[in-house]
Amino acid sequence: MNPSELASVMERVVVVGHRYNAVATVTGERAERLVGAGGAESLGPLAGVPLAVKDIVDVAGYRTGVGSRVEVGVDPATRTAPIVEALEGLGAVTVAKANCQEFSYNIVGGESANGRSINPRGEDLVTGGSSNGSAVLVAAGAVPLAVGTDTAGSVRAPAACCGVVGFKPTHGALPAAGVFPLAPSCDTVGLLGADVEIVARAFTGLVGGTRSGADVDEAAVEPRVDASVLAAVEGVSMEAWMDDDERARAWQDVFAKAAELYEPIRRHESYLVTRELLSKQRERMLPRVAERLARGADIGQDAYDAACAEAADLRVRALALLDGEGSAGADFLLTPAFTCQVPTWFEAAADPDISARMIAYTVPFNILGWPAIMVPLRDAAGGLLADGRGGPMSVQVAARPGWDLQLLEFAAGL
Secondary structure, eight states: OOOHHHHHHHHHHHHHHHTTTOEEOOOOHHHHHOHHHHHHHOSSTTTTTEEEEETTTTOTOOOOOSSSSOOOOOSEEEEEEEEHHHHHHOOOEEEEEEOOOOGGSSSOOOOOOTTOOTTTOOTTTTSSSSSSSHHHHHHHHOEEEEEEEEESOOOOOOOOHHTSEEESSSTTOOOOBBOOOTTTOEEEEEEESSSSHHHHHHHHHHHOOOOOOOSSSSSSSEEEEEOOOOOOTTTTHHHHHHHHEEEEEEHHHHHHHHHHHHHHHHHHHHHHHHHHHHHGGGSSOOOHHHHHHHHHGGHHHHHHHHHHHHHHHHHHHHHHHOSSSSSGGGSOOOOOOOSHHHHHOHHHHHHTTTHHHHHTHHHHHHHOOEEEEEEEBOTTTTOOOOOSOOOOEEEEEOTTTTHHHOOOOHHOOO
Protein backbone atom coordinates (compact mmCIF):
# COMPACT_ATOMS: atom_id res chain seq x y z
CA MET A 1 0.00 0.00 0.00
CA ASN A 2 1.32 3.44 -0.89
CA PRO A 3 0.12 6.84 0.43
CA SER A 4 -2.26 7.32 -2.49
CA GLU A 5 -3.84 3.91 -1.94
CA LEU A 6 -4.07 4.61 1.79
CA ALA A 7 -5.93 7.85 1.12
CA SER A 8 -8.51 5.92 -0.91
CA VAL A 9 -8.87 3.32 1.85
CA MET A 10 -9.30 5.98 4.53
CA GLU A 11 -11.95 7.76 2.47
CA ARG A 12 -13.83 4.47 2.15
CA VAL A 13 -13.56 3.84 5.91
CA VAL A 14 -14.94 7.28 6.71
CA VAL A 15 -17.83 6.97 4.24
CA VAL A 16 -18.77 3.43 5.30
CA GLY A 17 -18.22 4.21 8.95
CA HIS A 18 -20.60 7.14 8.76
CA ARG A 19 -23.19 5.31 6.64
CA TYR A 20 -23.41 2.33 9.00
CA ASN A 21 -22.25 3.95 12.26
CA ALA A 22 -19.53 1.33 12.47
CA VAL A 23 -16.45 3.39 13.42
CA ALA A 24 -15.60 4.64 16.89
CA THR A 25 -12.32 6.29 15.88
CA VAL A 26 -10.48 6.68 12.59
CA THR A 27 -6.79 5.92 13.15
CA GLY A 28 -5.47 7.85 10.17
CA GLU A 29 -2.23 9.08 11.76
CA ARG A 30 -1.24 5.58 12.79
CA ALA A 31 -2.07 4.24 9.33
CA GLU A 32 0.08 6.93 7.74
CA ARG A 33 3.01 6.05 9.99
CA LEU A 34 2.64 2.37 9.16
CA VAL A 35 2.57 2.99 5.44
CA GLY A 36 5.44 5.46 5.67
CA ALA A 37 6.05 8.74 3.95
CA GLY A 38 7.79 7.02 1.07
CA GLY A 39 5.15 4.35 0.58
CA ALA A 40 7.50 1.49 1.44
CA GLU A 41 5.57 -1.79 1.48
CA SER A 42 5.79 -4.55 4.05
CA LEU A 43 6.77 -8.01 2.85
CA GLY A 44 4.58 -9.76 5.41
CA PRO A 45 1.64 -12.06 4.59
CA LEU A 46 -0.78 -9.20 5.35
CA ALA A 47 1.15 -6.57 3.42
CA GLY A 48 -1.04 -3.51 3.00
CA VAL A 49 -4.21 -5.18 4.33
CA PRO A 50 -6.48 -2.56 5.98
CA LEU A 51 -7.37 -3.62 9.52
CA ALA A 52 -10.17 -2.53 11.90
CA VAL A 53 -9.87 -3.16 15.63
CA LYS A 54 -12.76 -3.53 18.07
CA ASP A 55 -12.83 -0.56 20.42
CA ILE A 56 -12.06 -2.61 23.53
CA VAL A 57 -8.54 -3.22 22.22
CA ASP A 58 -5.79 -0.74 23.09
CA VAL A 59 -4.15 1.20 20.27
CA ALA A 60 -1.57 3.72 21.46
CA GLY A 61 -2.62 7.32 20.93
CA TYR A 62 -6.36 6.60 20.85
CA ARG A 63 -9.08 6.24 23.47
CA THR A 64 -10.21 2.72 24.33
CA GLY A 65 -13.92 3.47 24.38
CA VAL A 66 -15.49 0.02 25.03
CA GLY A 67 -18.69 1.42 23.54
CA SER A 68 -19.21 3.54 26.65
CA ARG A 69 -18.92 7.01 28.13
CA VAL A 70 -17.13 5.42 31.09
CA GLU A 71 -13.39 6.02 31.41
CA VAL A 72 -11.82 2.58 31.72
CA GLY A 73 -8.12 3.44 31.61
CA VAL A 74 -5.55 5.94 30.42
CA ASP A 75 -6.95 8.22 27.72
CA PRO A 76 -5.44 8.02 25.20
CA ALA A 77 -3.93 4.55 25.53
CA THR A 78 -0.17 4.60 25.92
CA ARG A 79 0.42 1.07 24.66
CA THR A 80 -0.84 -1.01 21.79
CA ALA A 81 -2.25 -4.47 22.45
CA PRO A 82 0.11 -7.28 21.37
CA ILE A 83 -2.51 -8.70 18.98
CA VAL A 84 -2.56 -5.41 17.04
CA GLU A 85 1.21 -5.10 17.05
CA ALA A 86 1.51 -8.67 15.79
CA LEU A 87 -0.93 -8.11 12.93
CA GLU A 88 0.82 -4.88 11.99
CA GLY A 89 4.09 -6.81 12.10
CA LEU A 90 2.61 -9.06 9.42
CA GLY A 91 1.97 -5.99 7.28
CA ALA A 92 -1.60 -5.02 8.26
CA VAL A 93 -2.46 -1.32 8.44
CA THR A 94 -4.77 -0.30 11.30
CA VAL A 95 -7.25 2.18 9.86
CA ALA A 96 -10.04 2.31 12.46
CA LYS A 97 -11.33 1.32 15.86
CA ALA A 98 -14.75 -0.26 15.41
CA ASN A 99 -17.96 0.50 17.26
CA CYS A 100 -19.07 -2.19 19.72
CA GLN A 101 -21.65 -3.15 22.31
CA GLU A 102 -20.96 -1.43 25.64
CA PHE A 103 -18.55 -3.58 27.66
CA SER A 104 -19.17 -6.37 25.10
CA TYR A 105 -22.21 -7.36 27.16
CA ASN A 106 -24.96 -8.50 24.77
CA ILE A 107 -25.22 -10.72 21.72
CA VAL A 108 -27.79 -8.59 19.86
CA GLY A 109 -25.43 -5.61 19.57
CA GLY A 110 -27.69 -2.58 19.80
CA GLU A 111 -26.36 -0.88 22.93
CA SER A 112 -23.43 1.49 22.52
CA ALA A 113 -22.73 5.03 23.65
CA ASN A 114 -21.86 5.62 19.99
CA GLY A 115 -25.31 4.52 18.88
CA ARG A 116 -26.46 1.38 17.08
CA SER A 117 -24.51 0.12 14.07
CA ILE A 118 -26.49 -0.65 10.92
CA ASN A 119 -26.39 -4.03 9.17
CA PRO A 120 -25.36 -3.65 5.49
CA ARG A 121 -27.44 -6.76 4.66
CA GLY A 122 -30.64 -5.06 5.79
CA GLU A 123 -31.27 -2.09 8.05
CA ASP A 124 -34.04 -3.92 9.91
CA LEU A 125 -31.74 -6.85 10.75
CA VAL A 126 -29.72 -6.89 13.97
CA THR A 127 -25.96 -6.66 13.57
CA GLY A 128 -25.23 -9.10 16.37
CA GLY A 129 -22.80 -8.22 19.12
CA SER A 130 -20.60 -7.41 20.62
CA SER A 131 -18.10 -7.07 17.75
CA ASN A 132 -20.77 -5.46 15.59
CA GLY A 133 -18.71 -2.63 14.13
CA SER A 134 -15.95 -5.03 13.12
CA ALA A 135 -18.43 -7.25 11.26
CA VAL A 136 -20.19 -4.29 9.61
CA LEU A 137 -16.94 -2.79 8.30
CA VAL A 138 -16.00 -6.12 6.73
CA ALA A 139 -19.49 -6.72 5.33
CA ALA A 140 -19.62 -3.25 3.78
CA GLY A 141 -16.21 -3.67 2.13
CA ALA A 142 -14.36 -1.01 4.13
CA VAL A 143 -11.76 -3.52 5.37
CA PRO A 144 -11.15 -7.19 4.57
CA LEU A 145 -9.98 -8.05 8.11
CA ALA A 146 -10.95 -7.03 11.63
CA VAL A 147 -10.17 -7.92 15.22
CA GLY A 148 -13.03 -8.79 17.56
CA THR A 149 -13.52 -10.61 20.83
CA ASP A 150 -15.78 -13.55 21.56
CA THR A 151 -17.16 -14.39 25.01
CA ALA A 152 -20.43 -16.09 24.08
CA GLY A 153 -20.34 -15.72 20.30
CA SER A 154 -19.39 -12.05 20.01
CA VAL A 155 -17.31 -12.65 16.87
CA ARG A 156 -19.40 -15.43 15.35
CA ALA A 157 -22.87 -13.95 15.91
CA PRO A 158 -22.07 -10.61 14.19
CA ALA A 159 -20.41 -12.59 11.40
CA ALA A 160 -23.58 -14.63 10.91
CA CYS A 161 -25.82 -11.55 11.05
CA CYS A 162 -23.70 -9.64 8.53
CA GLY A 163 -22.71 -12.50 6.22
CA VAL A 164 -18.95 -12.58 6.84
CA VAL A 165 -16.49 -15.07 8.34
CA GLY A 166 -15.98 -15.03 12.10
CA PHE A 167 -13.29 -17.16 13.75
CA LYS A 168 -12.94 -17.85 17.49
CA PRO A 169 -9.65 -19.67 18.07
CA THR A 170 -8.89 -22.08 20.90
CA HIS A 171 -9.17 -20.20 24.19
CA GLY A 172 -5.84 -18.44 24.83
CA ALA A 173 -4.43 -19.05 21.36
CA LEU A 174 -4.17 -15.30 20.71
CA PRO A 175 -2.92 -12.81 23.33
CA ALA A 176 -5.58 -10.95 25.33
CA ALA A 177 -3.24 -8.40 26.91
CA GLY A 178 -4.38 -4.86 26.23
CA VAL A 179 -7.96 -6.03 25.64
CA PHE A 180 -10.68 -4.93 28.08
CA PRO A 181 -12.12 -8.16 29.56
CA LEU A 182 -15.69 -9.25 30.20
CA ALA A 183 -15.43 -12.84 31.49
CA PRO A 184 -11.81 -13.98 31.19
CA SER A 185 -12.64 -17.69 31.44
CA CYS A 186 -14.56 -17.37 28.17
CA ASP A 187 -13.03 -14.29 26.50
CA THR A 188 -11.21 -15.09 23.26
CA VAL A 189 -9.61 -12.70 20.79
CA GLY A 190 -10.89 -13.54 17.33
CA LEU A 191 -10.83 -12.47 13.70
CA LEU A 192 -13.49 -11.44 11.20
CA GLY A 193 -12.84 -11.47 7.49
CA ALA A 194 -14.31 -11.21 4.04
CA ASP A 195 -13.47 -14.87 3.45
CA VAL A 196 -11.77 -17.81 5.16
CA GLU A 197 -8.55 -17.23 3.23
CA ILE A 198 -7.77 -13.83 4.76
CA VAL A 199 -8.64 -15.08 8.25
CA ALA A 200 -6.46 -18.16 7.80
CA ARG A 201 -3.61 -16.08 6.44
CA ALA A 202 -3.76 -13.77 9.46
CA PHE A 203 -4.07 -16.53 12.04
CA THR A 204 -1.34 -18.67 10.47
CA GLY A 205 0.98 -15.67 10.49
CA LEU A 206 0.17 -14.98 14.13
CA VAL A 207 0.85 -18.52 15.36
CA GLY A 208 3.66 -19.35 12.98
CA GLY A 209 1.75 -22.01 11.06
CA THR A 210 2.31 -24.66 13.71
CA ARG A 211 -0.31 -27.39 13.80
CA SER A 212 -1.20 -29.17 16.99
CA GLY A 213 -3.42 -32.01 18.05
CA ALA A 214 -2.89 -34.27 15.03
CA ASP A 215 -0.69 -37.35 14.94
CA VAL A 216 -1.65 -38.41 11.42
CA ASP A 217 -1.10 -37.13 7.93
CA GLU A 218 -4.21 -35.00 7.52
CA ALA A 219 -3.77 -34.78 3.75
CA ALA A 220 -4.18 -38.55 3.48
CA VAL A 221 -7.28 -38.82 5.66
CA GLU A 222 -10.84 -37.87 4.77
CA PRO A 223 -12.09 -35.45 7.45
CA ARG A 224 -14.74 -37.01 9.68
CA VAL A 225 -17.66 -34.65 10.16
CA ASP A 226 -20.38 -34.88 12.78
CA ALA A 227 -23.38 -33.09 11.26
CA SER A 228 -25.89 -34.49 13.71
CA VAL A 229 -26.92 -31.04 14.90
CA LEU A 230 -27.11 -29.41 11.47
CA ALA A 231 -30.72 -30.36 10.91
CA ALA A 232 -32.05 -26.83 11.28
CA VAL A 233 -29.83 -25.57 8.45
CA GLU A 234 -31.13 -28.36 6.22
CA GLY A 235 -34.73 -27.40 6.84
CA VAL A 236 -35.55 -30.29 9.18
CA SER A 237 -37.49 -29.69 12.37
CA MET A 238 -34.89 -29.55 15.13
CA GLU A 239 -37.34 -30.97 17.67
CA ALA A 240 -38.18 -33.96 15.49
CA TRP A 241 -34.53 -34.58 14.73
CA MET A 242 -33.60 -34.61 18.41
CA ASP A 243 -36.31 -37.15 19.10
CA ASP A 244 -34.97 -39.50 16.42
CA ASP A 245 -31.20 -39.18 16.70
CA GLU A 246 -29.40 -40.29 19.87
CA ARG A 247 -26.12 -38.58 19.00
CA ALA A 248 -27.87 -35.32 18.25
CA ARG A 249 -29.62 -35.50 21.62
CA ALA A 250 -26.28 -36.06 23.33
CA TRP A 251 -24.85 -32.92 21.71
CA GLN A 252 -27.96 -30.97 22.58
CA ASP A 253 -27.49 -31.99 26.23
CA VAL A 254 -23.90 -30.70 26.09
CA PHE A 255 -25.03 -27.41 24.59
CA ALA A 256 -27.80 -26.95 27.15
CA LYS A 257 -25.43 -27.64 30.02
CA ALA A 258 -22.87 -25.21 28.63
CA ALA A 259 -25.49 -22.46 28.42
CA GLU A 260 -26.55 -23.19 31.99
CA LEU A 261 -22.95 -22.96 33.28
CA TYR A 262 -22.17 -19.85 31.28
CA GLU A 263 -24.64 -17.75 33.26
CA PRO A 264 -22.98 -17.91 36.71
CA ILE A 265 -19.47 -17.86 35.24
CA ARG A 266 -20.11 -14.85 33.01
CA ARG A 267 -22.11 -12.93 35.60
CA HIS A 268 -19.58 -13.45 38.41
CA GLU A 269 -16.52 -12.62 36.34
CA SER A 270 -18.06 -9.61 34.58
CA TYR A 271 -19.10 -8.17 37.92
CA LEU A 272 -15.59 -8.55 39.32
CA VAL A 273 -14.20 -6.82 36.22
CA THR A 274 -16.59 -3.85 36.41
CA ARG A 275 -17.61 -3.49 40.06
CA GLU A 276 -15.32 -0.50 40.67
CA LEU A 277 -16.68 1.17 37.54
CA LEU A 278 -20.21 0.42 38.73
CA SER A 279 -19.38 1.99 42.08
CA LYS A 280 -17.87 5.17 40.66
CA GLN A 281 -19.30 5.70 37.17
CA ARG A 282 -22.58 3.81 36.91
CA GLU A 283 -24.45 6.95 35.87
CA ARG A 284 -22.30 7.07 32.72
CA MET A 285 -23.23 3.53 31.67
CA LEU A 286 -26.23 2.59 29.56
CA PRO A 287 -28.90 1.64 32.12
CA ARG A 288 -29.66 -1.87 30.84
CA VAL A 289 -25.99 -2.77 30.56
CA ALA A 290 -25.32 -1.47 34.07
CA GLU A 291 -28.23 -3.51 35.38
CA ARG A 292 -26.90 -6.71 33.79
CA LEU A 293 -23.44 -6.12 35.20
CA ALA A 294 -24.76 -5.36 38.69
CA ARG A 295 -26.73 -8.62 38.77
CA GLY A 296 -23.42 -10.45 38.90
CA ALA A 297 -23.17 -9.50 42.57
CA ASP A 298 -25.82 -12.17 43.22
CA ILE A 299 -23.44 -14.97 42.20
CA GLY A 300 -21.43 -16.07 45.23
CA GLN A 301 -17.96 -17.60 45.13
CA ASP A 302 -19.27 -21.08 45.96
CA ALA A 303 -21.75 -21.04 43.08
CA TYR A 304 -19.07 -19.76 40.74
CA ASP A 305 -16.55 -22.40 41.82
CA ALA A 306 -19.15 -25.14 41.39
CA ALA A 307 -19.94 -23.94 37.86
CA CYS A 308 -16.25 -23.89 36.95
CA ALA A 309 -15.84 -27.46 38.24
CA GLU A 310 -18.84 -28.61 36.20
CA ALA A 311 -17.44 -26.84 33.14
CA ALA A 312 -14.20 -28.81 33.50
CA ASP A 313 -16.20 -32.04 33.61
CA LEU A 314 -18.22 -30.95 30.58
CA ARG A 315 -15.03 -30.45 28.56
CA VAL A 316 -14.08 -34.07 29.18
CA ARG A 317 -17.58 -35.25 28.28
CA ALA A 318 -17.75 -33.23 25.06
CA LEU A 319 -14.35 -34.39 23.84
CA ALA A 320 -15.34 -38.00 24.48
CA LEU A 321 -18.52 -37.45 22.47
CA LEU A 322 -16.54 -35.97 19.57
CA ASP A 323 -14.09 -38.87 19.66
CA GLY A 324 -16.90 -41.42 19.83
CA GLU A 325 -16.24 -45.08 19.21
CA GLY A 326 -15.21 -46.44 15.84
CA SER A 327 -17.11 -44.79 13.01
CA ALA A 328 -18.99 -42.58 15.47
CA GLY A 329 -15.92 -40.40 16.01
CA ALA A 330 -15.49 -37.07 14.26
CA ASP A 331 -12.88 -34.40 13.58
CA PHE A 332 -15.30 -31.51 13.05
CA LEU A 333 -18.73 -30.64 14.39
CA LEU A 334 -21.21 -28.68 12.25
CA THR A 335 -24.05 -26.68 13.77
CA PRO A 336 -26.50 -23.99 12.68
CA ALA A 337 -25.62 -20.38 13.45
CA PHE A 338 -28.67 -19.77 15.67
CA THR A 339 -31.90 -21.53 16.59
CA CYS A 340 -33.67 -18.80 14.61
CA GLN A 341 -33.19 -16.70 11.51
CA VAL A 342 -31.15 -13.51 11.79
CA PRO A 343 -33.57 -11.46 13.94
CA THR A 344 -34.89 -8.02 13.17
CA TRP A 345 -34.50 -5.21 15.68
CA PHE A 346 -38.25 -5.39 16.26
CA GLU A 347 -38.07 -9.11 17.07
CA ALA A 348 -35.09 -8.58 19.35
CA ALA A 349 -37.01 -5.96 21.32
CA ALA A 350 -40.15 -8.07 21.53
CA ASP A 351 -38.67 -11.50 22.29
CA PRO A 352 -37.03 -11.86 25.74
CA ASP A 353 -35.51 -15.18 24.66
CA ILE A 354 -33.76 -13.87 21.55
CA SER A 355 -30.32 -13.70 23.17
CA ALA A 356 -30.59 -17.32 24.31
CA ARG A 357 -31.59 -18.34 20.79
CA MET A 358 -28.62 -16.50 19.31
CA ILE A 359 -26.02 -18.05 21.63
CA ALA A 360 -27.42 -21.59 21.80
CA TYR A 361 -24.78 -22.91 19.37
CA THR A 362 -22.00 -20.40 20.02
CA VAL A 363 -21.60 -20.21 23.81
CA PRO A 364 -20.84 -23.94 24.23
CA PHE A 365 -17.50 -23.47 22.49
CA ASN A 366 -16.58 -20.63 24.86
CA ILE A 367 -17.25 -22.89 27.83
CA LEU A 368 -15.41 -25.77 26.15
CA GLY A 369 -12.56 -23.57 24.87
CA TRP A 370 -12.76 -25.15 21.40
CA PRO A 371 -12.02 -23.27 18.18
CA ALA A 372 -15.10 -22.48 16.09
CA ILE A 373 -15.71 -20.61 12.86
CA MET A 374 -18.87 -19.10 11.35
CA VAL A 375 -18.97 -19.32 7.55
CA PRO A 376 -21.64 -17.73 5.34
CA LEU A 377 -23.32 -20.09 2.88
CA ARG A 378 -22.93 -19.19 -0.81
CA ASP A 379 -24.46 -20.31 -4.08
CA ALA A 380 -22.55 -21.70 -7.05
CA ALA A 381 -21.87 -18.18 -8.32
CA GLY A 382 -20.44 -17.07 -5.00
CA GLY A 383 -23.41 -15.01 -3.87
CA LEU A 384 -24.60 -15.10 -0.28
CA LEU A 385 -27.49 -17.42 0.43
CA ALA A 386 -30.26 -15.64 2.30
CA ASP A 387 -33.44 -16.59 4.11
CA GLY A 388 -36.86 -15.44 2.91
CA ARG A 389 -36.42 -11.91 4.26
CA GLY A 390 -32.82 -11.35 3.17
CA GLY A 391 -30.92 -12.42 6.27
CA PRO A 392 -27.61 -14.21 5.58
CA MET A 393 -27.45 -17.96 6.15
CA SER A 394 -24.36 -19.38 7.86
CA VAL A 395 -23.00 -22.60 9.28
CA GLN A 396 -20.68 -23.00 12.26
CA VAL A 397 -17.86 -25.53 12.35
CA ALA A 398 -15.96 -26.46 15.52
CA ALA A 399 -13.02 -28.69 16.36
CA ARG A 400 -11.13 -29.94 19.38
CA PRO A 401 -8.75 -27.57 21.23
CA GLY A 402 -5.56 -26.92 19.30
CA TRP A 403 -7.03 -27.86 15.92
CA ASP A 404 -7.30 -24.25 14.79
CA LEU A 405 -5.33 -24.68 11.58
CA GLN A 406 -7.05 -27.92 10.68
CA LEU A 407 -10.39 -26.19 11.26
CA LEU A 408 -9.45 -23.29 8.99
CA GLU A 409 -8.32 -25.69 6.27
CA PHE A 410 -11.60 -27.58 6.48
CA ALA A 411 -13.69 -24.40 6.51
CA ALA A 412 -11.89 -23.12 3.40
CA GLY A 413 -13.31 -26.08 1.49
CA LEU A 414 -16.93 -25.59 2.50
